Amino acid sequence: MSTTATAYAPGLTVTPHTRYRVRRVLPIPGEVRVSVGDHAGARDVVAQTFIPGDILPLNLAKLLSLQPGDVPGCMLKKEGETLVAGDVLARTKGIFGRFKQDYVSTVGGTIESISGVTGQVIIRGAPVPVEVKAYLAGRVEEVLPHEGCVIESSVALIQGIFGVGGEAFGRLMLACQAHDQELSASQITADMTGAVIVGGARMTLEAIERARAVGAVAIVSGGLDDADLEAFLGYNLGVAITGSEKLGITVVITEGFGEIAMARRTFSLLASHQGADVAVNGTTQIRAGVIRPEIVIPLGADAGAAPSSRQRGSVLRVGAPVRIIRDPYFGVLATVRALPPEPQVLGSGSRARVVEVTFESGEGVIIPRANVEVIEE
Amino acid sequence: MTALDPARIRVILATDCGSTTTKAILIQVVDGVYRQTHRGEAPTTVEAPFADVTVGVVNAITEVQELSGRRFIDDQGRIIRPATNDEGCDIYISTSSAGGGLQMMVAGVVREMTAESAKRAALGAGAIVMDVIASNDKRKPHEQIQRIRELRPDIILISGGVDGGTTTHVVQIAELIAPAKPRPRFGITYTLPIIYAGNKDAAPLVKKALGDGYALSIVDNLRPVLERENLGPARDAIHDLFLEHVMAHAPGYDKLIEWTDAPIMPTPGAVGDILQAIARRDGINVVGVDIGGATTDVFSVFDGTFNRTVSANLGMSYSIANVFAETGMTNVLRWVHMDMEARELRNRVKNKMIRPTTIPQTLEALVFEQAVAREALRLAYVQHKAFATTLKGVQQQRTVGDTFRQETAGQTIVDNMKLDLLVASGGVLSHAPRMAQTAMMLIDAFEPEGFTTLGKDSIFMMPHLGVLAQVHPKASLEVFERDCLVYLGTCVAARGQGKAGKPCFRYTMRTKAGEQSGAVNVGDLQLLPLADGEMATLSVQPEKGFDCGAGSGKPVEREVRGGSVGVILDARGRPLVLPEDRAAASAMMARWVDALGLYGTAGAVAS
Numbered sequence: 011m012s013t014t015a016t017a018y019a020p021g022l023t024v025t026p027h028t029r030y031r032v033r034r035v036l037p038i039p040g041e042v043r044v045s046v047g048d049h050a051g052a053r054d055v056v057a058q059t060f061i062p063g064d065i066l067p068l069n070l071a072k073l074l075s076l077q078p079g080d081v082p083g084c085m086l087k088k089e090g091e092t093l094v095a096g097d098v099l100a101r102t103k104g105i106f107g108r109f110k111q112d113y114v115s116t117v118g119g120t121i122e123s124i125s126g127v128t129g130q131v132i133i134r135g136a137p138v139p140v141e142v143k144a145y146l147a148g149r150v151e152e153v154l155p156h157e158g159c160v161i162e163s164s165v166a167l168i169q170g171i172f173g174v175g176g177e178a179f180g181r182l183m184l185a186c187q188a189h190d191q192e193l194s195a196s197q198i199t200a201d202m203t204g205a206v207i208v209g210g211a212r213m214t215l216e217a218i219e220r221a222r223a224v225g226a227v228a229i230v231s232g233g234l235d236d237a238d239l240e241a242f243l244g245y246n247l248g249v250a251i252t253g254s255e256k257l258g259i260t261v262v263i264t265e266g267f268g269e270i271a272m273a274r275r276t277f278s279l280l281a282s283h284q285g286a287d288v289a290v291n292g293t294t295q296i297r298a299g300v301i302r303p304e305i306v307i308p309l310g311a312d313a314g315a316a317p318s319s320r321q322r323g324s325v326l327r328v329g330a331p332v333r334i335i336r337d338p339y340f341g342v343l344a345t346v347r348a349l350p351p352e353p354q355v356l357g358s359g360s361r362a363r364v365v366e367v368t369f370e371s372g373e374g375v376i377i378p379r380a381n382v383e384v385i386e387e
Numbered sequence: 388m389t390a391l392d393p394a395r396i397r398v399i400l401a402t403d404c405g406s407t408t409t410k411a412i413l414i415q416v417v418d419g420v421y422r423q424t425h426r427g428e429a430p431t432t433v434e435a436p437f438a439d440v441t442v443g444v445v446n447a448i449t450e451v452q453e454l455s456g457r458r459f460i461d462d463q464g465r466i467i468r469p470a471t472n473d474e475g476c477d478i479y480i481s482t483s484s485a486g487g488g489l490q491m492m493v494a495g496v497v498r499e500m501t502a503e504s505a506k507r508a509a510l511g512a513g514a515i516v517m518d519v520i521a522s523n524d525k526r527k528p529h530e531q532i533q534r535i536r537e538l539r540p541d542i543i544l545i546s547g548g549v550d551g552g553t554t555t556h557v558v559q560i561a562e563l564i565a566p567a568k569p570r571p572r573f574g575i576t577y578t579l580p581i582i583y584a585g586n587k588d589a590a591p592l593v594k595k596a597l598g599d600g601y602a603l604s605i606v607d608n609l610r611p612v613l614e615r616e617n618l619g620p621a622r623d624a625i626h627d628l629f630l631e632h633v634m635a636h637a638p639g640y641d642k643l644i645e646w647t648d649a650p651i652m653p654t655p656g657a658v659g660d661i662l663q664a665i666a667r668r669d670g671i672n673v674v675g676v677d678i679g680g681a682t683t684d685v686f687s688v689f690d691g692t693f694n695r696t697v698s699a700n701l702g703m704s705y706s707i708a709n710v711f712a713e714t715g716m717t718n719v720l721r722w723v724h725m726d727m728e729a730r731e732l733r734n735r736v737k738n739k740m741i742r743p744t745t746i747p748q749t750l751e752a753l754v755f756e757q758a759v760a761r762e763a764l765r766l767a768y769v770q771h772k773a774f775a776t777t778l779k780g781v782q783q784q785r786t787v788g789d790t791f792r793q794e795t796a797g798q799t800i801v802d803n804m805k806l807d808l809l810v811a812s813g814g815v816l817s818h819a820p821r822m823a824q825t826a827m828m829l830i831d832a833f834e835p836e837g838f839t840t841l842g843k844d845s846i847f848m849m850p851h852l853g854v855l856a857q858v859h860p861k862a863s864l865e866v867f868e869r870d871c872l873v874y875l876g877t878c879v880a881a882r883g884q885g886k887a888g889k890p891c892f893r894y895t896m897r898t899k900a901g902e903q904s905g906a907v908n909v910g911d912l913q914l915l916p917l918a919d920g921e922m923a924t925l926s927v928q929p930e931k932g933f934d935c936g937a938g939s940g941k942p943v944e945r946e947v948r949g950g951s952v953g954v955i956l957d958a959r960g961r962p963l964v965l966p967e968d969r970a971a972a973s974a975m976m977a978r979w980v981d982a983l984g985l986y987g988t989a990g991a992v993a994s
Contacts, residue, residue: 065566067528078555122566127592128559132566172741236733248709249700250740266741268734296705296741297406297681336745337735337752358753359820359986362746381745 022169022302022383024276027309030165032146035158037061040140042153050144050161052179052289052308057142057158063135066117071129074102074113078129085131087121094118099131145177145289147308166283166307168264168276170230173292173303174243174252175260178206178227182280182288182307185217186210186231189277193231195220202226206290206305208280211271213263215241221259228260228290230280230305232272239267253293253301260292262303265333270341273333273385283307326384332367336381343385344369344377393859396477398470400451400459401851402444403654404431404483404643406681409440411447412851413455413476414866421862423870426846427451432639433485439639440485441646466646478858481647482850484654485637489513489629492540494520494564496547496556500778501585504610505546507774508584508618510695512625513656514542515682520563522547522556528563535567541633543569543579543601544621545593548586550611557585561596568600577636578602580628584609584621604628616778629653649858655684655695657853661867662686662810663693664856668864671807674833675849676764678813680704680743683763685771689800694775698767703815704743707759708736714762721965722758722831724977725751750986753820757828760815764832772801803961804836804882804936810872812844822951823914823983826875836882836961837936838925838945841875841952874919876950880957883933884964885909891958892929896947898922907958910975912982915956917949925954955983 040059050056070085071078084100087093095118104110115133122132148163183205185197193209195216202224209217209231215238221229240246243255264272288307295301326332330346344367353361354376362378369375399414399421409432413425427450432443445460452459458474461467467475491514495502498521509516517538520531543564547557561583569579580602583593590605597603604627606620630650634640644651652660658677666673666688675686681702686695700709711719716729732755739745747753776799811817811829819825826841848871856863881891887910895904896915907913917923925947931940947954959979966972980986 062566062568065529065532067532067563123562123596125558125562125596127596128555128562130559130562132562134566172737235730236737237730239737246708246712247737248712249706250708266734267737268731294741296743335742336738336748338749340735340738356747357749358747359750360746360753360818361820378746378748381748 022171024168024273024279026166026279026282028165028167029162030146030148030167030306031151031160031162033154033158033160034142034145035154036140036142036156038140039156042155042157042159044144044150044153044159046150046153048150050146050148050150052144052147052287054144055141056144056150056161059140060137061140063119063137065122066119066133066135068099068113068131068133069129070100070113070131074100074111076102076129079126081129081131082124082126085121085124089121089124092118092120093133143177145291146306147287147289164309166279166309168279168305168307170262170264170303170305171266172250172252172296173260173262173294174239174247174255175228175257175292176253176255177293178260178290180204180206180227180288180290182206182208182283182286182305184208184281184284189232189274190271193217193229198224198226200224206230206288208277209272210277212269213261214238218242218259218261222257226259228262228292230262230264230290232263232265233268233270234261234263236267250294250296253291253295260290260303262290262292262305265341266335268340275385280305326365326379326382331385332365332382333385334367334377334381335383336378339369339375339377342369344375344382347374393861396859396862398457398476399855399859399862400448400466400476400479401855402447402479402481403657403847403850404433404440404444404481404485405654406485407431409443409447409485410847410851411444411451412846412848413451413457414855414862420869421865423848423866425451425455427454431485433637437638439642440483440637441639441642444481444643444646478648479646480649480851480854480858481643482652482654482657482854483634483637483640483643484513489542489625489633489653490515490517490540491542491544491625492517492520492535492538492569493544494546494560495585496522496560498524500613501546501548501610503774504616504618504778505544505584505621507616507694508546508609508621509544509625510697511618511656511659511693512622512629513653513659513695514625515697515699520560522560532563532567535564535569538569540569540579542625542628543581544625545581545583546585546609546621548589548608549613550587550608552586552588554586554589554592557589558592558596561593565597565600577632580604580632582606582621582624582628584624602628602632614778626650626652626656649854652850652854652857654850655686655697657850658684659686659693659695659853660856661849661853661863663688664860664864665808665867666691666693669807672802672805673808673810674801674806675810676767676812676816676829676833677844677847677849678703678760678764678767678811678815680814681706683767683813685767687771687775687801689775689802689805692775692800694771694800696767696771696774698763698770701763701767703756703760703763703813704739706740706763708740710759710763710766711736713766717967717969719755719758719762720969721972722761722976723754724973724980725754726973727751727755754986756815757819757824760828761832764828768833772799775799775801803834803839804934806835806837806839808840808842809833809835809878810842810844810849812847812849817843817845817847821985822873822875823985826878826952826955827979827983827985829875830878830880830955830957831963834880834961834963835878836880836934837943838947839878839880840948841878841950842872843875844871845873846871874948874950876917876952876954877925877947878955878957879925879927879935879947880959880961881929881933881935882961883929883939884960885930885932890930891933891960892927892935892956894928894956895926896954897924897926907956909958909960911958912979913956913958914952914983915954917947917953919950921949923947923949923954952983
């Protein structure tokens with residue numbers, strides 16, 4: 011019987027010390043404002059650009075009752091010229107030079123194009139500035155010309171399983187005293203303005219709403235009810251591609267949906283950084299190229315060399331502690347007792363490779379290997 | 388790529404590079420016919436740390452090498468060709484859906500006409516259509532532009548206008564796209580390919596409107612006249628651009644393109660091709676479905692017309708929560724014969740979404756997952772039927788005889804009574820512990836009528852066979868028949884409604900072993916054993932008000948095929964109506980579960 015195997019775990023990282031690199035790039039080419047070797051703060055702008063402004067198409071042929079082909083001849087502004095709201099954009103020739111009709115622009119911008127085929131004039135609004143912040147406080151290791159940069163730093167890193175809302179920065183504050191304590195509204199206090207609030211087990215809808223009301227930037231806990239997520243978002247989330255929501259607060263769960271306690275180790279790690287200035291990102295993408303939400307805690311320059319990175323869910327071996335990640339034992343912790351090599355028939359009737367585990371109570375059960383993740387010792 | 392003489396091809400190696408897994412199969416001539424002999428798989432390696440698709444390809448082929456004892460990879464890591472007695476292959480071919488497949492945006496002038504034809508062309512080529520922009524899509528121009536800016540397509544297809552018709556509207560569409568400058572998915576310096584397949588007179592104007600910022604290809608109009616679609620040139624252009632632009636930018640594909648002896652095809656495009664080949668060869672109507680974690684593809688060929696739809700957010704893991712969001716808990720639970728708690732189920736669904744690789748351990752979890760699958764398949768088929776229609780916008784010539792017929796343009800061409808073969812593939816259907824479960828998921832979701840043969844793709848081999856059909860149709864069809872398709876049996880269902888417990892139809896089934904007759908009452912299911920490889924003659928006499936293919940109350944006699952399940956007689960009525968009351972639906976479902984031994988002792992156990 012084999013004693014090791016590869017686990018099918020999502021590979022969430024929970025580590026007290028690692029070297030972490032982030033790539034910060036613009037959506038379109040622009041200006042990079044840092045150089046290699048610079049130290050960037052989390053909120054510093056490292057690159058910026060201007061996205062071409064919004065476009066307003068005007069069908070002047072229709073608006074001035076002209077043939078499309080006559081529109082270019084009636085334009086008072088040419089392609090590339092700027093205009094402000096109130097400017098006369100076009101004037102018809104009229105009849106014998108009289109009864110001319112003007113079109114007064116209600117918007118400002120630049121004339122992008124004038125079409126003699128459709129009679130359409132495209133006006134582009136002012137460019138929209140786009141800034142990329144450092145997010146990770148650390149040293150600029152590489153500059154990607156016109157794109158952005160790569161920043162590296164020593165951090166404590168906690169990946170969650172699911173989140174909503176984008177990047178946020180704030181002081182880490184504990185609201186629960188234990189990893190299995192539910193996070194309710196009563197634990198959110200008025201001094202948590204600007205904070206990243208850390209709970210224990212399931213967070214309630216009232217807790218999230220209270221956190222947002224006091225101005226907290228993020229809230230992190232073990233679990234959340236799907237019904238509460240729907241009530242908070244205002245819609246039933248269909249696909250786990252998140253991060254662009256404008257919610258006023260970033261929400262991260264570390265374990266899953268339902269009544270589930272935060273992993274003891276995750277809670278202890280967060281608790282040990284109470285008061286630290288941290289970065290949180292709720293962006294989640296569960297597709298090829300998976301992105302999980304994260305809490306990044308910079309350790310500063312004197313953190314020393316990072317030990318080799320440790321990941322949950324690397325190797326499944328006899329004696330390894332595991333978490334069961336599917337019903338009927340969802341969230342239960344256990345220890346691997348054996349790894350039978352042959353597939354076995356499950357209660358569902360399917361055949362699958364399994365792992366024999368022992369619960370803390372001493373009870374032994376068989377679980378499909380796909381339904382466990384290894385947790386660190 | 389080298390010119391190939393099909394007669395000399397004896398060893399074929401094929402891979403399908405999926406988003407997560409690369410699957411390799413080996414096809415060899417055995418006793419004078421082409422057979423699939425070995426298979427191997429390995430994780431796809433498009434993303435870091437490998438960022439080279441060929442690593443996964445070599446790993447999957449290495450597994451085939453180990454299982455077959457035949458060497459395929461030389462010391463330099465290249466595929467050995469041509470085949471000798473004990474090593475190499477004669478041709479190597481591949482499909483790909485890695486990196487999210489081919490994502491397109493299409494645009495046309497009228498949503499129901501040219502835009503829909505453009506969508507059909509893109510879907511038929513194997514793309515996911517992210518959005519359809521049309522002059523009459525009820526969005527304001529600035530909203531359309533905003534949407535175009537947000538999307539990150541691989542290719543844009545523009546159509547519009549019949550040849551010789553007005554040019555204004557299609558140029559207007561181009562004028563919206565040009566300044567919107569949608570950002571491509573691959574890199575910020577990538578030039579976005581645009582295919583123009585509209586009114587040929589407007590081509591120079593569209594070219595001028597788009598300017599130099601795009602890689603524009605102009606092909607024949609996909610709707611040259613209202614009465615006819617000409618999707619071939621647009622489809623070919625999509626395939627070419629898929630290779631030249633999209634694939635060439637994906638990690639390692641430059642190497643893979645060099646390795647293959649036929650152009651790499653998008654996976655769903657290849658599946659569509661093999662189903663069309665089967666329909667053509669046997670003169671039958673076929674529906675195929677592939678339900679994955681994120682998407683569900685439905686393919687159909689009715690009277691020679693092919694259609695494909697992708698339900699982009701109906702799937703069993705990544706998109707499972709979306710199935711719920713679309714259909715609701717009530718609709719899912721009507722397929723469940725056990726007691727389940729709604730709040731708990733909601734959390735389970737979301738937990739499956741965030742941990743997509745987990746599998747049902749208990750019978751309860753399996754029943755629930757198969758209930759979700761029925762809804763996902765049903766919704767995907769509803770979408771397919773709405774899309775697979777006769778051409779819209781065509782003026783109908785009506786005679787006096789048509790006075791009382793309500794048929795108009797844009798009717799669905801999907802007719803379940805004419806459906807001959809229904810083919811299943813995808814995890815929840817392929818890996819169901821019992822074949823009867825697969826058969827019932829298909830029947831409940833698709834509601835076939837009359838006589839329909841049910842099959843499943845044994846190891847998801849259809850993509851490989853689709854691309855093989857391009858270079859060696861004989862080998863492709865031989866393997867499809869012998870190794871790809873696993874027959875589940877035949878479903879015989881009566882169209883019509885009646886009172887539960889009243890007679891629906893009588894039957895007589897004659898096999899070599901003897902004769903079996905009986906009656907089935909409205910609301911009941913019955914299973915007649917008929918083994919795989921066996922045929923029988925089945926005569927059915929429906930009651931008045933029920934139709935099994937010959938008309939209301941008229942007898943039908945057909946040859947039926949056996950399979951690992953047998954012949955399923957379905958007298959539940961069509962359309963299938965389930966009670967709204969949870970307890971009543973549960974009790975009814977329990978009777979059907981019992982009749983087929985879905986989760987008990989009867990029914991066939993999967994291989």
